[in-house]
Amino acid sequence: MAECRLVEEFPVRKTPAANRAPKMIDTPKPTVDLPSDSSLRLSIPGRVSLKLKSIAKRVLPQGWVEEIRQIRSFSKNERPLYLRVRFLDRIKQRRRGPRQLTKPVRSLLFVCFGNIMRSPMCEALMNRALAEVRHATIRVLSAGSNAIPGRPAHPWAIEAARELGISLENHRARPLSAELLNDADIVFVMDYKNRVQLLMRYPEMDRKVMMLSAYAGSDHRCAEIRDPYYEDLEATRRCYEILRVCICNLAADLLTTSNESILAAKKC
Numbered sequence: 001m002a003e004c005r006l007v008e009e010f011p012v013r014k015t016p017a018a019n020r021a022p023k024m025i026d027t028p029k030p031t032v033d034l035p036s037d038s039s040l041r042l043s044i045p046g047r048v049s050l051k052l053k054s055i056a057k058r059v060l061p062q063g064w065v066e067e068i069r070q071i072r073s074f075s076k077n078e079r080p081l082y083l084r085v086r087f088l089d090r091i092k093q094r095r096r097g098p099r100q101l102t103k104p105v106r107s108l109l110f111v112c113f114g115n116i117m118r119s120p121m122c123e124a125l126m127n128r129a130l131a132e133v134r135h136a137t138i139r140v141l142s143a144g145s146n147a148i149p150g151r152p153a154h155p156w157a158i159e160a161a162r163e164l165g166i167s168l169e170n171h172r173a174r175p176l177s178a179e180l181l182n183d184a185d186i187v188f189v190m191d192y193k194n195r196v197q198l199l200m201r202y203p204e205m206d207r208k209v210m211m212l213s214a215y216a217g218s219d220h221r222c223a224e225i226r227d228p229y230y231e232d233l234e235a236t237r238r239c240y241e242i243l244r245v246c247i248c249n250l251a252a253d254l255l256t257t258s259n260e261s262i263l264a265a266k267k268c
Contacts, residue, residue, distance in 0.1 A: 070192070078196050085195060089211065089223075101186070101253050107139040108254075109184035110212070111194055115144030115173040117157040117229055117236065118190045121243050122212065124166045129251040138254060143180050145197045147173040154229065156236040164240060181205050188212040188250075191224035215249040216242055 074082050108126065112119035119142035130136040153161075153168040161168045174180075181187060181202055187209045189195045199206055213222050225242055228235040 073193070074196060078200060081199060082192055082196050085192065085199070105138060105185045105254055107183055107185045108141070109180055109187045110140075110142040110190075111145060111176055111187060111198060112142075112190045113144055113146050113194060113227055114151070114229070115142055115147040115175075116151055116154045116171075118225060118227065118239065118243065119144065120153055120168055120171045120173075121157065121161055121166065121240055122188070122247060124161065124168060124171075125164075125244060125247040126251065128166065129247060133255060136255065139183075141174070141180060141184070143174045143176040145176050145194055147175040149173060149175055154236075156228065156233045159233060160236040160240045163237070164244060178202060181208070184208065186210060191226065212243075212246050212250070215246040215253070217245055217249055 071079055071082065110119040110122040110126075123140050123142035126138075126140045130138055130140070149172075151173040153171045158168050176198065181198075185208070187198070187205065188211070189198060189209060190212060192211075195209055195211065198209060211224070213225050216222055216225075222242070225239060225246070228239045
């Protein structure tokens with residue numbers, strides 16, 4: 001009876017529904033995609049590399065920065081060859097006088113990337129120069145290390161050549177081949193990219209290959225004759241003026257070496 005009275009005296013109070021605390025519902029927490037350890041390891045060197053590049057641009061001479069860019073433009077397999085030919089060219093430039101050729105030449109080959117801008121202009125300029133000389137029997141051809149067979153000259157090339165009295169309208173691109181290289185006494189390339197690609201494919205041609213820029217003279221001191229393909233018509237005109245000077249100086253050297261009459265500068 002005592003237990004019953006205790007229950008009656010202290011009844012259990014029921015909390016109204018409105019005052020009850022809301023039930024906690026387990027909702028999925030939003031997930032955040034954190035970078036993995038490997039991506040963090042990759043991003044840190046990337047940031048360091050960008051910082052070093054920024055510092056190098058401010059501290060190093062512009063010539064050094066350009067040289068670093070040039071080296072990085074070659075594949076890992078090509079870089080040792082590029083560095084070797086650059087080093088040897090520096091040595092040759094110090095030893096050479098105004099004359100470049102040491103023996104008579106009967107066949108020339110000009111090589112650029114696509115054989116649609118620089119090398120066809122060299123071929124045309126040299127043929128015009130030799131046409132002014134009696135008994136000159138030097139064979140001149142051009143080719144491209146990455147040429148598409150039959151491709152016409154670039155419109156900028158046609159326009160710039162026309163201004164110098166040369167027609168490239170009938171020119172068609174010719175790919176570089178072992179036969180062309182074997183038939184040539186000397187091979188002139190426009191830039192180090194042409195030279196390295198050629199020697200990677202045909203290392204036995206090393207002694208035949210020269211940079212045409214060696215004939216640029218004091219007015220156009222340059223290690224390479226840059227490709228105007230990615231620039232504009234004005235850049236093509238500047239390129240062709242350098243080519244004109246190179247071919248004029250080369251023609252004089254060729255004809256002197258071959259004991260022919262020297263070509264007048266106004267005919268170049």
